[in-house]
Amino acid sequence: MGAHALTSDHASISAFSERIFECLPRADQRRWARAYVQGLLTTPGKKSVRRLAAAVSSSPAASQSLHQFVNASPWDWTPVRAELTRWAEQRGTAPRACVVGQAVLRKRGEHSCGVHRRFLASTGRSVTCQVGIGMFLSSPGRAVPVDWRLLLPGSWAKDPERRARTRIPAEVGPRSAEQHVLDLVDTLAATSRTAPLPVVADLEAIGGTSAATLLHGLALRGRDFVIAVPGRLQVAVGRRLRLQSPRGQDGHDLVLAARRLFESDAGTLTRLESVAPWDGRGRHTTVMSGFVRLPGSGHTGERTDRTYRLFALRPEGGRGPVQLWLTSLTHTRMETVLALTQTLAQAEESVRAMADDFGLFDFEGRSYPGWHHHMTLVSAAYAYHRLERRLTGEGERMLVAA
Numbered sequence: 001m002g003a004h005a006l007t008s009d010h011a012s013i014s015a016f017s018e019r020i021f022e023c024l025p026r027a028d029q030r031r032w033a034r035a036y037v038q039g040l041l042t043t044p045g046k047k048s049v050r051r052l053a054a055a056v057s058s059s060p061a062a063s064q065s066l067h068q069f070v071n072a073s074p075w076d077w078t079p080v081r082a083e084l085t086r087w088a089e090q091r092g093t094a095p096r097a098c099v100v101g102q103a104v105l106r107k108r109g110e111h112s113c114g115v116h117r118r119f120l121a122s123t124g125r126s127v128t129c130q131v132g133i134g135m136f137l138s139s140p141g142r143a144v145p146v147d148w149r150l151l152l153p154g155s156w157a158k159d160p161e162r163r164a165r166t167r168i169p170a171e172v173g174p175r176s177a178e179q180h181v182l183d184l185v186d187t188l189a190a191t192s193r194t195a196p197l198p199v200v201a202d203l204e205a206i207g208g209t210s211a212a213t214l215l216h217g218l219a220l221r222g223r224d225f226v227i228a229v230p231g232r233l234q235v236a237v238g239r240r241l242r243l244q245s246p247r248g249q250d251g252h253d254l255v256l257a258a259r260r261l262f263e264s265d266a267g268t269l270t271r272l273e274s275v276a277p278w279d280g281r282g283r284h285t286t287v288m289s290g291f292v293r294l295p296g297s298g299h300t301g302e303r304t305d306r307t308y309r310l311f312a313l314r315p316e317g318g319r320g321p322v323q324l325w326l327t328s329l330t331h332t333r334m335e336t337v338l339a340l341t342q343t344l345a346q347a348e349e350s351v352r353a354m355a356d357d358f359g360l361f362d363f364e365g366r367s368y369p370g371w372h373h374h375m376t377l378v379s380a381a382y383a384y385h386r387l388e389r390r391l392t393g394e395g396e397r398m399l400v401a402a
Contacts, residue, residue: 010038012388013034013037013038013041013384014034016037016087016380016384016388017030017033017034017037017038017380018030018034019083019087020033020080020083020084020087020380021033021034021080022083023076023079023080023083024075024080025075028069029069029073029075032065032066032069032073033069033080033377035052035053035056035057035062035066036052036066036069036070036377037377037380037381037384038055038056039051039052039053039055039056039066040052040358040359040377040378040381041358041381041384041385042055042056043055046359046362047358047359047362048362048364049063049066049067049070049364050063052066052359053065053066067364067365069373070363070365070370070373070374070377071364071365071367071369071370071373072367072370073373074369075373077369077372077373077375077376078187080376080380081146081147081148081191081376081379082191084146084376084379084380084383085137085146085147085188085191085192086191086192086193087383088137088144088146088383088387089137089192089193089194091387091388092137092139092142092144092386092387093139093140093141094139094194095137095138095139095194095197096138096139096140096197096198096339096340096343097138097197097198097199097200097226097340097343098135098136098137098138098185098188098197098198098199098200099135099136099137099138099143099199099200099201099343099344099346099347100133100134100135100136100181100184100199100200100201100202100206100347101133101134101135101136101143101145101206101344101347101348101350101351102131102132102133102134102205102206102207102351103131103132103134103148103351103354103355103360103375104118104120104127104129104130104131104132105129105130105131105132105360105361105363106127106128106129106361107128107129107130108128109128110128111165111366112130112166112365112366112371113130113150113152113156113162113166113168113366113367113368113370113371114130114131114150114151114152114153114156114368114371115128115129115130116128116129116131116153116155116156118131118207121205130150130151130371131150131151131206131207132148132149132150132151132371132375133148133149133151133177133180133181133184133206134147134148134149134184134347134351134375134379135147135148135184135185135187135188136343136346136347136350137197138200138343138346138347141346142346142350142386142387143343143346143347143349143350144350144379144382144383144386144387145347145350145351145354145379145382145383146188146379146383147184147187147188148372148375148376148379149175149180149183149184150368150371150372151175151177151180151207152168152172152174152175154174156168157172157173157174157175158174166366166367166368167367167368167369168368169368172368176208176209176210176213177203177206177207177208177209178203178208178209178210178213178214178217181199181201181203181206181208181214182214182217182218182221185199185218185221185223186221189221196223196224198223198224198225198226198327198328198329198340199218199223199224199225199226199227200225200226200227200340200341200343200344201214201225201227201228201344202227202228202344203227203228203229204228204230205228205344211227211229211230211233211326212233212234212294214227215227215229215294215326216294218328219294219306219328223328224327224328224329225326225327225328226325226326226327226329226337226340226341227325227326227327228323228324228325228341228344229258229310229324229325229326230258230324231257231258231259231322231324232257232258232259233257233258233324233326234255234256234257234258234294234295235255235256235257235258235261235292235293235294235295235310235326236253236254236255236292236293236294236295237253237254237256237261237290237291237292237293253293255295258292258310258324258326259322259324261290261292261310262288262290262312262322270288270289270290271288271289271290272286272287272288273286273287273289273334274286274287275287275334275335275338276335277335277338277339285313285338286313286314287311287312287313287334287338288311288312289309289310289311289312289334290309290310290311291307291308291309291310291330292307292308292309292310292326293305293306293307293308294306294308306328307330308326308327308328308330309326309327309328309329309330309337310324310325310326311324311325311327311334311337312324312325313325313338313341325337325341327340350382350386353382354378354379354382357385358378358381358382358385359378359381360378
């Protein structure tokens, strides 16, 4: 990279940081935020605080100051993430979905805030880790993280000694994965300056146990969604369905497990179709779908007569279990809905990139504020790389060509 490109890149990082961290109350906080992001973007290999400090300053005190900024400085990450959200909405291609993802940060020892043993289906093993639940803005080709929640098991949320040692705020109590997702949705709604986006999530993949709780919560908020659901989810179908069951014989809707809708004797209420990929490339996908409702939960103001589309996808090659999805987008073309299901893979790819190239796993602190500070800074660096640097690089190429 030439001198002009380096100067341009540093100026671009400074301008980005000035906007994202403008809300920080002190000048030294804003200076160290810029330094941390610049270090994450330019330091090769492991992103330890010592290496980041050496990359951005020749001062022997820089490492201590940077560590203090991340772990002990009392700055609020909420307005920083709000500004990052608005910047990402403006800078990138118009987002098409808000996607819930997960970051599993493996840890040694039991002293880091929220650390616990967790089984990972992807590896078939249990690991000691922290679990972050994130909100990503998905556009074609990318998913940018803009907000995070740290999952606190009961052993942490209800232990006064652990709470005090890791500085967990008094207002932070036990929250399920479902509650964290709804919190993320509410925060994005209050922050965003664009029309509400469909929510895409696989609750079981992030450790949730009650898809019904999440679905009813989204319905109460009037949010569209595409949610991977377990086969045991209870759904209601019209009395025309001919299944042997003690229910449904008195003129009322029949309530059954979602997977039963796709059994052979339910075929009259399902539709089989071959769906082309939304971008016109790749194989067609065979989709079986039917219309259902959610049994009432008793929440005031909730419409229990709203119709949803339940659809089933079989993995390529016919191997593995059928994946079930529920969506409120009943009037949207199926190829568009299928494209939304694929945004989960985008979020997973973003987490891998943040781990490989932006120091996601290199946080050295143990506190609750420190974890949130680190996740905010890493998210900002990644967002800059995917959105701002891409545009800057295109501008540099145009300048050279001219």
